[in-house]
Amino acid sequence: MKKIKISIALFSCFIICLLLGVQLTAKSVDQKVHVIPIEDTVEKGLSQFIERSFEQAKSERAKHIILDINTPGGAVDAALEIADTIRASDIPVTAFVNHRALSAGAFLALNADDIYMTPNGKMGAAAIIDGEGNA
16 A cells, blocks of 8 residues: 555656656756655644755755645644745745645645645645634
8 A cells, every 4th residue: 555655646746747847858867856745744843854855955956846745734833934944945846735735734835836736635724723723
């Protein structure tokens, strides 16, 4: 089952590259696309991971960054930090909603330059919810 999930994710990233016009040929070896997974809950550790990943993409001279998003949401402070990192990027950023981008995940996707979704992908409302479930 894991092998199939990985294959679907790789296939999806390949399709996104084609949609973005990135040529995947021997001539374009220097045109790197950096894929960054955003999975599970959005939290401070993810914010630091995203910042390091964007720095790595820049140091590797990536031509494009794809955020592979599948998250139920998470912490507002972490989402704000990640959004700042996305918006500050000189490298074009595409959000690929690979199943779901709910709450903080939707907020992150909306900060990218472009958004693509799987056919059954879902984006949910982005709102601050307190510990008791109140908006």
